[in-house]
Every structure is written in structure tokens, then in C-alpha cells.
Amino acid sequence: MALQPSLRPLIIAGSxxxxxxxxxxxxxxxxxxxxxxxxxxxxxxxxCSEGGKYGDKVKVIFRPQVQPWHASSTFVHEAGIAVARVAPQQFWPFALALFKQQGDYFDIPTSTITPLEVRAKLATLVESVIGNNLTNDFKSLLELKGSPNGGNAVTDDLKYTIKFSRQNSIHVSPTVLWDGLVANEISSSWGEKEWTEFLAKKVAV
Known part of the structure; x- marks a missing residue:
């Protein structure tokens, strides 16, 4: 599947x-x-990483899936893309850290704070992952532009990810594609057994 160059850090495993x-x-x-x-x-x-059984056979791409019924979804995905820009090697560690603290960004906890406060909270999490030497670069990417409706420096990449999901009829998360086709059998409950059996079958084809 296509992936524009600025989003290459979203390849989290494999060549x-x-x-x-x-x-x-x-x-x-x-x-x-x-x-x-x-x-x-x-x-x-x-x-799927280098040295793994499928390191040269399967690449794993994280596809940001903004779900607008969660008000903070746009903000957290902007943060992920900004980290991919300023600290590419830390994209996946940051994603994991954000998933572990996702409750802080649920609907009710974010309902009484402003978008700027949400971004400030995300910047604190970012600093814990990538360090304070790059955090200012992260913050600058999320600063709103001079135009009243111009977005920020990662808006175009965010638009790309949303358009990619829409044109491929991806509606909810998690959704997984194998070689471009939806693999409906894959579930969030899958563990090592299910994934290893799936890959053994698919890669052998």
C-alpha cells in the first residue's frame, strides 16, 4: 500500500x-x-523486525484512524504525526505510551479543557518519550498558522491519513488490511497463537 515519504516512520516493523x-x-x-x-x-x-522470522517478508504500517465521534482524536493523531516528524525512531514508543495513557484523552476527561490545554498535556507526554531537547520542535509543529482556519504544520499529513482511510472504506478501528484487502478475521483479542498461525498461512501463499 502507498505511503507518502513524510510518513515513512509509520512503518513500525519490517523492511x-x-x-x-x-x-x-x-x-x-x-x-x-x-x-x-x-x-x-x-x-x-x-x-517482522530485522532478524525476525518475517523481517524481510512483511512490513507493518501503523495507519492513524481519526474517529471524530471522539473529540480529542484529531489532537492525539496530530501529536503522533508530529513525533514522527521530529523524532522518527520514537514514533512507535510514543504511540505505545499514548495508548497506555489513553484514558487521559477520553471524552469526559477532555470535555472541560481547551484544545490548547490538550496539546500542552500531549507535549508533556511527548517530552517523557523523546526528551526536552526536541519537545519545542514538537510544539512548534502544532502551533496554529496565521490564517484563522489554516491548521498547523502537520495538517496536510493528517489530511492524507484521513483521505487514505476514506478511499479504502475504513470506518472503525482497529481494522487490518493484508496486502490491501480487509482481513475481517483479525481481532483485537488475537495473541501470539493467532498471529503466528495467520502469518504462517499467508506468507506461504
Whole structure:
């Protein structure tokens, strides 16, 4: 599947030249996405990274899935893209940290704070992952532009991810594509057994 150059850090495991692709659409404020993220970290990353059984055969791409019925979804995904820009190697560690603290960004906890306060809260989390030397660069990417409705420096990348989901009819998270087709059998409850059996079958084809 296509991935524009600025979003290459979203390949979280495997070689970009791998013949097979797992596109995994996740929303940082979705509990089921958080559950799948743990399986990605504990099962897919070891299997599909360099030295793993499928390191040269399968690449795993994190696909940001903004779900607008959660008011903070846009803000948390902006943060993820900004981290990918300023600290590419820390994108996935930050994603994991955000999933672990996703409750702070649920509907009710964010209902009484402003968007600027949400972004400030995210900046504190970012600093704990990438360090304070890059946090100012992160913050600058999320500063609103001079135009009243111009977005920020990562808005175009955010638009790309949303358009990509829409044109592929991805509606909810988590959704997983295998080589471009929705794999409906994959569940957020999958563990090592299910994933290893799936890959053994698919990669052998």
C-alpha cells in the first residue's frame, strides 16, 4: 500500500521493500486499538523486525484512524504525526505510551479543557518519550498558522491519513488490511497463537 515519504516512520516493523504488508488502522483513544497495540509490540514487532522470522517478508504500517465521534482524536493523531516528524525512531514508543495513557484523552476527561490545554498535556507526554531537547520542535509543529482556519504544520499529513482511510472504506478501528484487502478475521483479542498461525498461512501463499 502507498505511503507518502513524510510518513515513512509509520512503518513500525519490517523492511519497506517487504513483499507483504499489514496496514493496521488504530485510534489512540480506542480501547480495542490499545489492546491490539500490545499484540503488535509483543508479537508482530519481534516477528517482522530485522532478524525476525518475517523481517524481510512483511512490513507493518501503523495507519492513524481519526474517529471524530471522539473529540480529542484529531489532537492525539496530530501529536503522533508530529513525533514522527521530529523524532522518527520514537514514533512507535510514543504511540505505545499514548495508548497506555489513553484514558487521559477520553471524552469526559477532555470535555472541560481547551484544545490548547490538550496539546500542552500531549507535549508533556511527548517530552517523557523523546526528551526536552526536541519537545519545542514538537510544539512548534502544532502551533496554529496565521490564517484563522489554516491548521498547523502537520495538517496536510493528517489530511492524507484521513483521505487514505476514506478511499479504502475504513470506518472503525482497529481494522487490518493484508496486502490491501480487509482481513475481517483479525481481532483485537488475537495473541501470539493467532498471529503466528495467520502469518504462517499467508506468507506461504
Amino acid at each position: 519497506s521493500a517487504a513483499p507483504h504488508t499489514l496496514d493496521i488502522f488504530l485510534d489512540y483513544v480506542c480501547p480495542f486499538s490499545a489492546k491490539m497495540a500490545l499484540a503488535i509490540e509483543n508479537v508482530l514487532v519481534p516477528l
